[in-house]
Amino acid sequence: MAKGLPSRSENYSEWYNELVKRADLADNSDVRGCMIIKPYGFAIWEKMQRALDDMFKETGHNNAYFPLFIPKSYLSKEASHVEGFAKECAVITHYRLKNDENGNGVVVDPEAKLEEELIVRPTSETAIWSTYKKWVQSYRDLPILLNQWANVVRWEMRTRIFLRTAEFLWQEGHTAHATRDEAVEETARMLDIYAKFAEEWMAVPVVKGRKTANERFAGAEDTLCIEALMQDGKALQAGTSHFLGQNFAKAFDVKFQSKEGSLEYVWGTSWGVSTRLMGALIMAHSDDQGLVLPPKLAPIHVVIVPIYKGDEQLEQIRQIITPLLNDLKAAGISIKFDDDDQARPGWKFAEYEMKGVPVRVAVGMRDLEQGLIEIARRDTLSKEQRPLEGSAQYIIDLLDEIQSSMHKKALNFREENTTEVNSWDDFTSQIEKGGFISAHWDGTPETEDKIKELTKATIRCIPFDGDACKGKCILTGKPSERRVLFAKAY
RNA sequence: CGGGGUGUAGCGUAGCCCGGUCAUCGCGUCUGCUUUGGGAGCAGAAGGUCGCAAGUUCGAAUCUUGCCACCCCGACCA
Structure with missing residues (x-):
């Protein structure tokens, strides 16, 4: 007599954890922070991959594969990139084990120390840009529109299955362009693909927008994102697309000769979605009876x-x-x-x-x-x-009807849980209730940090759509150009 | 890394304060019969390094110390 799940209202995170296990999606592994994606869960991921991969191909991208290991020296080439990832990198120091002389199984052979330590990729910008240096000489070599499906490792302090795991699966697109405009355009194009995928396949409504400097990808000039609202009122970043400017081209010395003969740095983008989407899918739709899947992704x-x-x-x-x-x-x-x-x-x-x-x-x-x-x-x-x-x-x-009805329901939920707020008191009380809060902000990182410190809420994005009226910052009262979207986030 | 909690059969648990027929119960598994319209019933059976290690003791799941793992809250985090 199997019992039901813990209810969402009683204990949301327990409900989530139980659901993941009971619906046969995934298990915790013996390695802390890692997960075993079970066949049923993986079948959903494969459907996601297929749909996304098709869209990438339609927009001219090709798949490739770069190594899991990255020389330590690569990571230090782009300053803010290092800073962003250094704290959560797994490092390979040795390449051999041997039998313990005291008979306690195998131990690391101290004599097998690597000359240069290797980093398990937390993302592949460095590996890819060091390769682009070899691939790019002339404007004729551009653009490079490349994607890879891979696993990455980020040694997170606190993990949650699908939402933040030490190892996860994702795709990372890495493109190189001759002009700034082209790269900017690519960044937006891929964000649109993510949004389309979230809305049409996952039936999850998302807000498209731009990250603030605080939340921007380490090494990017501009980070665009899609943000979704979960049933517990917390926001989830579901995908990001970065305009890298010439940051990585400069760090890895990737230059090309233009039609006019001048030597110029290449412009880059990178964009990714991960198995975190599984978490978004689960938390957007499921109920106390279990998982609810949109037909387009149901195995x-x-x-x-x-x-x-x-x-x-x-x-x-x-x-x-x-x-x-x-x-x-x-x-x-x-x-x-x-x-x-x-x-x-x-x-x-x-x-x-x-x-x-x-x-x-x-x-x-x-x-x-x-x-x-x-x-x-x-x-x-x-x-x-x-x-x-x-x-x-x-x-x-009926399957079509379910697909669109699920989207409507989720959209309804998001609209009911998005509030415009104009005073600090309203802000703090509303943030406790959860949901998106649309409010004015003076545009400074200091104010954003202060708000985070006081309320745990962050700016999820500066939305592309919506109210662009001027106003006064919710905290400082200083002038604000437009409203931004706050929430507590996963 | 700080604060709290947990670790007993495949899973979930009782017992721990007060050491000695205490290894409990449920689910699952196996066997048989009856069942099949919302997680079947009865009868029987198998299944355990009580997280690991050391210590105290005639005797430890229970007490002491150390270690490990996991969970929650913080710190941290694209």
Whole structure:
């Protein structure tokens, strides 16, 4: 008798942790801060990868692969980049083990010390720009539009499965351009792709905007981001796209000869999304019954649960349901007919709800006598009897309906939890309630730090859309050009 | 790195204050029968270095010390 999840209202973080495990998405590993992504969870990630990869390819990018290890010296070449990552790098110092003379298994062989220590990549800008130096001579070599799917390691103090793990999977795009404008344009283009992916595939509404200097990527001139709001009222950065200016080109001496013959530094961008998106997906939609998946990312769209006594009835149901199965498969719907005799229907219902399968079809003899099936949707937990006849098309439409309805619901939630605030008192009381707060800020890092210190809220972004009216800073009262978006963040 | 907590079967737990038939219970697993429309019932069975190490003691899951791991809160964090 498996019990339900802890409820979101009781203990949100426990709900999240339990859900991740119970829905078979991932496990903690024996290595602190690392995770084992289980087949079901990985299937969702693969769907994300596929959709994103297609969009990258459509915009002219190609995949490549750079090494996991980076020479320590590379990391020190771009000053602010080092500062940003130095504190969380794993370092390889030795290359050999040996048997312990005292018989305690293997130990590091002290004689196998590396001449130059290697860093496990926290991101690959340095490895890639040191290579671009070799690849770029002329304007004809540009642009380079490259992406890689990889794992990276950041030795975080405090980790949370999918949201912040010591090792995670991601894609990192790295492009090189002849002109500033082209790189700026690329930065925006990729942010748009991320936003489109979040909205249309994940059904997660996001705010596009620009990071403040405090929150900017170490080594970037400008960082654009998409920010999503989770059900507990905390914000989650779901993707970033950086305009690197000529910072890395200068650090790694990447120059090209222009059409006019002059020698110029290359302009760069980098952009990434990670397995953190899994966390966003979970926290944006799921409920106390378990995971809720948008159809476009669900590994199984439809599960059919037969309700029967004996093989004969099972066969009968199988035969009657086969045309529906075939029609759905032909339409590209992924479908599971669960004829496992070991588990009872009630158990299966709960199990597929936990795993977020968007549509469940239950078929028993009682329905079949009337030519009916029961169709249940995961997002609303509603169910209805429908005629078997024509149900394939009905289900195909229903999946679309679920996809857009989930997005609407999430958008609604975000709108209800986004508040305009004009006084410090309102700000502090509102920040306790959670959600996005749209407020004026005087534009200085000092004020942003002060607000963070007092309330734990940070500026998530300076949104591209929305109110650009002038006003007065919420803390200092100094003039402000426009409202920015505050929240407590993951 | 600071403050708090936890570590007992695959999972979740009782017992610890007060040392001695205390290794408890539930889920899961196995066997059999009955079941199958919202996490099945009954009967039986298997399963344990009580986180690790040292110490105190006739005797330690229980007391002492040290260590390790994990969780929560802080610090830290694109």
